[in-house]
Amino acid sequence: MPRKLHNALTPLAVKNAKPGRHGDGGGLHLLVKPTGARSWVFRFMLNGKSRDGGLGAAGQGGMSLADARDEAAALRLKVKAGIDPIEERDREAAQALAAAQAAKVAGTTFKDVASAYIAANEGSWRNPKHRQQWRNTLDTYVYPVIGDLPVAEVETAHVLKILEPIWKEKPETASRIRGRIETVLDSAKARGYRQGENPALWRGHLAQILPARTRLSRGHHKALPYEEIPAFVRSLHEREAVAALALEYTILTAARSGEVIGATWAEVDLEKGIWTIPAERMKAAKEHRVPLLPRAVAILESLEPLGSLYLFPGPQGGKLSGMAMSMLMRRMKVDATVHGFRSGFRDWAAECTGYAHEVAEMALAHTIENKVERAYRRGDLFDKRRRLMADWAIYCASDGAARGEVIPIGTRSKA
Structure with missing residues (x-):
């Protein structure tokens, strides 16, 4: 048996020991810090090296002297057998952590990660439609295939099972779904739920399996030819609905429908003619x-008496429905989209006017693609855009017959 120290510890000594190291024999020591915190330490020699291994807290609420001696006795046997108890403890802790992590990963599904990603990021998504599309596309196309699958097990075959049935029929939707799957899997990797290459990656991976988007129909918004826009605007004058006024305003400003529907009176200065x-x-x-x-x-002046917060109020209060203008066009049997009027404006500006390319692009609020030009351009060409939009308004009020000459007509009564 290991030789006991002459001044072996007692329970009372453990309780009253001053700061410092106090030996009990057999490698067992009581360590008291200046703060009064007490802990047990086992010191041993192995392969010519001295090492200290902590056993836990001592004193009230911690390991008793008797239990510490028993633990030290068990560790002495391991040292005698050539086992380093510190390395063994670290190895077992690492194995336990790995097992816990593996269990956590095995229980984390693709849907779990996707839901967490949406919850963390949707606050930064300005467009409510974008937030809803994330959920709808995952619910419809992705979750039925891999929603309940551990995210660590998602492979290329799963991604292809989702994309291949819709890649040619719904290329725009399929492309967005692929990007969303890739984003979720990247998030899973960042959180430690999976490793390796992302099976939804396009470049260098799915691009070698699926046909490139450039060879697919993108499905652009259907646009009414600019030659037909004046007649269409005249037909809107025959309708008194707010949706008709909103649609004409959308055409005249070449704005996006969402920008028009969400517009408030605080955004406009009628006297200066600026929105x-x-x-x-x-x-x-x-x-x-x-x-x-x-x-x-x-x-706008004709709508101001309605007293709504929004320029174009809905029949039940609040703003006009996002589908109101589209439904109006459907009732008018016009095979085009509201967004397509922006294309009509752009075609008219390019083919019927001499305005510079960047003036028309800035009228559409398009981002300047050239990074250098974008860095140096500080103004918004507002005066030039006002002249452009004045010519567009004249054209929209014309009979549309002449391309180089527009014939203005009087505006309809405000009533």
Whole structure:
């Protein structure tokens, strides 16, 4: 048996020991810190090296002297057998941690990670439609295949099972779904739920299996030819609905429908003829000023007495429905989209005017693609855009017969 120290510890000595190291024999020591905290330490020699291994707290609420002696006795046997108890303890702790992590990963499904990602990021998504599309596409196409599958087990075959049935029929939807799966799997990897290559990665991976998007039909918004827009605008004058006024205003300003529907009276200055759309409502997250010409101002003045917060109120209060203008066009049997009027405006500007490319692009609030040009351009070409939009308003009020000459007509009564 190991030789006992002459001044072996007692329970009372453990309780009253002063700061320092106090030996009990057989490698067992009581360590008292200046703060009064007490702990047991086992010191041993192995392969010519001295090592200290902590056994736990001592004193009230900790390991008793008797239990510490028993633990030290068990460790002495391991040392005698050539086992390093510290290395053994670390190895067992690592194995336990790995097992716990493996169990956690095995229980974490693709849907779990996707839900966590959406919850963490949807607050930064300005467009409510974008948030809903994330959920809808995952619910419809992704979760039925891999929703309940451990995210660590998602492979290329699973991704292809989701994408291949819709890749040619619904290319835009399929492409967005692929990107969303890739994002969720990247999030899972960052959180330690999976390792290795992302099976939804396009470049260098799925690009070698699926046909490139450039060879697929993108499905652009259907647009009414610009030659037909004046007649269409005249037909809107025959309708008194708010949706008709909103649609004409959308055409005259070449704005996006969401920008028009969400517009409030606080954004417009009728006297100066300026509509300022705040950055948080713009696709490019940058404030955009829109020149308002007489007809656009007249439309707003006709709606001002309604007393709504929004320029174009809905019948039940609040803002106009996002589908109101589209449904109006459907009732008018027009095979085009509201967004397509922006294309009509762009085609007209390119083919019927001499305005510079960047003036028309900035009228549409498009981001300048050239990074260098974007860095140096500080203004918004507002005066030039006002002249452009004035010509567009004249064209929309014309009979559309002449391309080089537009014939203005009087605006409709405000009533």
